[in-house]
Structure formats: structure tokens, C-alpha cells
Amino acid sequence: MRIVIHSFGTRGDLAPFTGLGARLQQAGHEVAVGVHESFAPMVRAAGLEHRPLAGDVRALLAGDTGRELERGGAGVRWMTRTMSKAGSYNETMNQLGESIAEASRDADLLLLHRGTLFHGYVVAKAMGIRSMLTDLFPSSLAVTGEFPPVMFGARSFGRWGNRALATGFPRLVSPLLGFAKDFQRRMGVPAVGLSGTYREIDRSRWPILHGFSPLIVPRPADWRPGIDVVGYWWPRPDPAWQPPAELVDFLESGPPPVYFGFGSMAQNNRERLSEVVTEVVRRTKVRAVVQAGWSGLSAAGDDVLAIGDAPHEWLFPRMAAVVHHGGAGTTGAGLRAGVPAVAVTVLGDQPFWGERMTRAGVSPGWTTLNSLTAERLAELVGAAVTDPAHQRRARELAEGIATEDGAGRVVDVVSRMES
Structure with missing residues (x-):
């Protein structure tokens, strides 16, 4: 099977996938990793094929957007303020989507990181490719009353409030994310936007695997079937590295x-x-x-x-x-x-x-x-x-x-x- 792993984010958003990709390759699969060009050496050091994706998160965090993100940190106010400045984010997402489509053309299976979730899901649907989400923290798609969506911070809003936040937030931000429906139209699938895509994913019981230990976050009992906590997947060690x-x-x-x-x-x-x-x-x-x-x-x-x-x-x-x-x-x-x-x-x-x-x-x-x-x-x-x-x-x-x-x-x- 030809597998393409797509990651978008910082070094920590990629490193675990080098180990996962190496294990899949050892099991007989062909594995490529789609990620920004700056991370290509890390992918190749793991013995995996690199495919370039658009979007430089380091540059994003170093500029005005990064300063704005660091001001708030997490929580409802931070999320609202961040989404209100979605213009530059939309531009980055448009470029990212095109590169994900190009990097996926020969794939049999896409493994998607949260940063590539939406575009990867749409690409897989348009091209008839199987896909799943492989996330490093509890996905916003994994609705539970046990804790709020993790991007809202550490404070619980109660079981009802936690679930309401998880189900309502995609509808709230969907109008701000203009790239979503545009990308779906370009890929030839129904333009249902972010909230419609989330509902579709939930109905289809799309597989979601979480790469952290159930000893630190046990699987919530109210997660739907198809969502699981499987344990950490660790970065592939660089055999050439020696301590100074x-x-x-x-x-x-x-x-x-x-x-x-x-x-x-x-x-x-x-x-x-x-x-x-x-x-x-x-x-x-x-x-x-x-x-x-x-x-x-x-x-x-x-x-x-x-x-x-x-x-x-x-x-x-x-x-x-x-x-x-x-x-x-x-x-x-x-x-x-x-x-x-x-x-x-x-x-x-x-x-x-x-x-x-x-x-x-x-x-x-x-x-x-x-x-x-x-x-x-x-x-x-x-x-x-x-x-x-x-x-x-x-x-x-x-x-x-x-x-x-x-x-x-x-x-x-x-x-x-x-x-």
C-alpha cells in the first residue's frame, strides 16, 4: 500500500510521524511524508520520501500572527480573537490545500495530522482515496463531555458545556474560514464548509487514532465508535547523531x-x-x-x-x-x-x-x-x-x-x- 502522511505545524507536529512512517515502511508499505520543505532533512533521515507542502509555520509564528497567538494562549477569548484575524490564515490554507492535492495523487491511504485534516479529507474524498486522522492530542472531532476541546484550555465547562463547545464551534467559525467551501468546489465535492464536513465525518464514523498514552488520557466512554487512543508513536532516532x-x-x-x-x-x-x-x-x-x-x-x-x-x-x-x-x-x-x-x-x-x-x-x-x-x-x-x-x-x-x-x-x- 502506498501511504502518504500529511503534517502541518511545528517540529513537534512532525517528529512522531517519522517513527510511525518508519514502522509502516518496515511492515511493507511505501511511505511518503508531506510537510514543509524546511523539515525535509528530518523526513529523509528517517528513511522516508519527502513531498513538499506549502506553509511555513516558523515564519508564521515569528511574525504578527505569532505575537497575536502568544498573547492569548488558549481558551474561548483566544479562539475568538484568532478567528477574527482569519484573512492571512485563509491565504495560507488555500496554498496548503493545493499542495496536499498534488502530493496525494498516487496514494492508496492518507494519514492526516490535525493541521491537514480538512484539506486531506476533501482530497481523499475527491480522489477516492482512503484516509484517517492520526492526531497527537484529543481531536476536535472527538466530541466528549469529559473535557472541553483542548484548544479551549484546561478548564472544564461541565459535561453539557464541553459537548456544546465541541459541536458548536465549527458552526461558529465556519463563516470566517472562506477557504473551506472554495477548496471543496475546486476539488469537485459538495461545498458544505467546515461544519458540514465535521457532521459528515461524524456520520461516517471516519477512523480517528490518537497517538498518546491512555495512562495520561484514557479513552472517554462517550466517544463514538471508530475513535481510539492507541499509545504514543515515537520519533525515528537519527542514527548519525552523536552527543557533543x-x-x-x-x-x-x-x-x-x-x-x-x-x-x-x-x-x-x-x-x-x-x-x-x-x-x-x-x-x-x-x-x-x-x-x-x-x-x-x-x-x-x-x-x-x-x-x-x-x-x-x-x-x-x-x-x-x-x-x-x-x-x-x-x-x-x-x-x-x-x-x-x-x-x-x-x-x-x-x-x-x-x-x-x-x-x-x-x-x-x-x-x-x-x-x-x-x-x-x-x-x-x-x-x-x-x-x-x-x-x-x-x-x-x-x-x-x-x-x-x-x-x-x-x-x-x-x-x-x-x-
Whole structure:
């Protein structure tokens, strides 16, 4: 079977799919990954074919749109304000849709990330290709009363309110997303827009597989058939990567440090974040590894090492705790490593994961970038590295996650689709 995986977003939105793609390839399938050109080396390092998609999220986050997104972070007000500025987003989505159609022409099956969900579903329908959603956090299509759509933040609105938000939001924003009906017309399918597409997906019981552990988010009992939680699929390790000698020497020269990194987030807050991290290290007297990421994060101190890229699967198990933005992939990497975590959330699904880690007992709490202070972060970091309950719970969860095979579950579902 020729499978094309389509992803749109940051590095964390792609990395897990390199491992999933490699497993599917090992099972005998031909696998290509559609993603922006800047991620092509990452795809090829996993031994997979790259197909270019339009849309540079890094540039988007670094500009005015990124500043607007970081202002609000998550929740109803943030979602409403973001949708009110949908003009530039529509332009990006139009370009993305055309590139997804071009990259899918010879596919037998499309695996879609949330950022490519709408266009990929329409392309698959127009071209007679099978498809499914493979998402890294609870999909907005997976309506439940147990928690609100994750883009609305961590606060529950009650079972009725949570379900009402999930079912009503597509109808609310559909008029703002002009690209939707236009793209459907160009692809020759009924122009029902976003809300009509969501209803169609729900009626057809389109398969949705979630790549996170049921130990951190159990499958809600009120999800419809066809929606499941299968376990994490991990990034494909780069066999050519070797740790820099400076990093190895630093790790061997003292007790495990604390990791500070915000991945693809907070490009517009580098100076403030760097000052806060420097002050937190001084207050807590921990050793620290600070990863620059897209924000260019840095910190000063005798026991601080600034690094560039380093795979989380290698780095995190060597830490005393990890401080990160709470993205789905980074959250999973921390849980897999078995170390306590603190989330400083920026936007989107990140408050959801910050709250989930706290409920699971692997984190003493979380904070948002907008409300971040050195005092609060120092308090959280101090608790993460000194409270044995967090350390014990982190090890227990890691042991449970190690028994799961999320990528294998996806391979099994694909195999059943062939028969």
C-alpha cells in the first residue's frame, strides 16, 4: 500500500510521524511524508520520501500572527480573537490545500495530522482515496463531555458545556474560514464548509487514532465508535547523531541537571524567558541544560550549559526534571523518560497537557507564559526536583508507557484496511 502522511505545524507536529512512517515502511508499505520543505532533512533521515507542502509555520509564528497567538494562549477569548484575524490564515490554507492535492495523487491511504485534516479529507474524498486522522492530542472531532476541546484550555465547562463547545464551534467559525467551501468546489465535492464536513465525518464514523498514552488520557466512554487512543508513536532516532563532547562532559561533571527548553514556541519572548530561566537557576541552585529552540533561549550561570538540537529520547532520561512548553510531543518524551516535568504553556493544547501532567502526579503544577514569573517557576522547579512523590510517579508512568506500542496499533489498523 502506498501511504502518504500529511503534517502541518511545528517540529513537534512532525517528529512522531517519522517513527510511525518508519514502522509502516518496515511492515511493507511505501511511505511518503508531506510537510514543509524546511523539515525535509528530518523526513529523509528517517528513511522516508519527502513531498513538499506549502506553509511555513516558523515564519508564521515569528511574525504578527505569532505575537497575536502568544498573547492569548488558549481558551474561548483566544479562539475568538484568532478567528477574527482569519484573512492571512485563509491565504495560507488555500496554498496548503493545493499542495496536499498534488502530493496525494498516487496514494492508496492518507494519514492526516490535525493541521491537514480538512484539506486531506476533501482530497481523499475527491480522489477516492482512503484516509484517517492520526492526531497527537484529543481531536476536535472527538466530541466528549469529559473535557472541553483542548484548544479551549484546561478548564472544564461541565459535561453539557464541553459537548456544546465541541459541536458548536465549527458552526461558529465556519463563516470566517472562506477557504473551506472554495477548496471543496475546486476539488469537485459538495461545498458544505467546515461544519458540514465535521457532521459528515461524524456520520461516517471516519477512523480517528490518537497517538498518546491512555495512562495520561484514557479513552472517554462517550466517544463514538471508530475513535481510539492507541499509545504514543515515537520519533525515528537519527542514527548519525552523536552527543557533543561538551554536553557529555557537562552531564558527567555533576548531578543530573534540569532541562529548560520551549521548542518551537515563544519566538517573540526570548529576552524575557532567558532572564527568567537565569533567575530560576540562581534561586534553585540547580544545574541546567538550556536548549535554544526556535526562540533562541539562553541563560547565564556557572552550572548552565546552552545547547542546540539534541534528541529528547537521549537527553531527557539524563535530567532531574524537564521544563518545557507542554506541547504534545515534548510532554510524551518527558513521560517516556520517567522524570518530573513543569510546563510553561504558550498556546493551543499546551494547558491541557500541563493540567494532565499535574493530575497524573508527575508535575507539581504549571503556569502560562503570560503569567510567568521567576518566583513561581522557581517554586515549581524546586518541588519537581525535591519531592520524591513526583519522581516516583514519573517512573511508574514511564514503566507503563514502555509496555505500549502505539505505532504497532496503527500498523494493525492499516493492515485490516488492506484485507
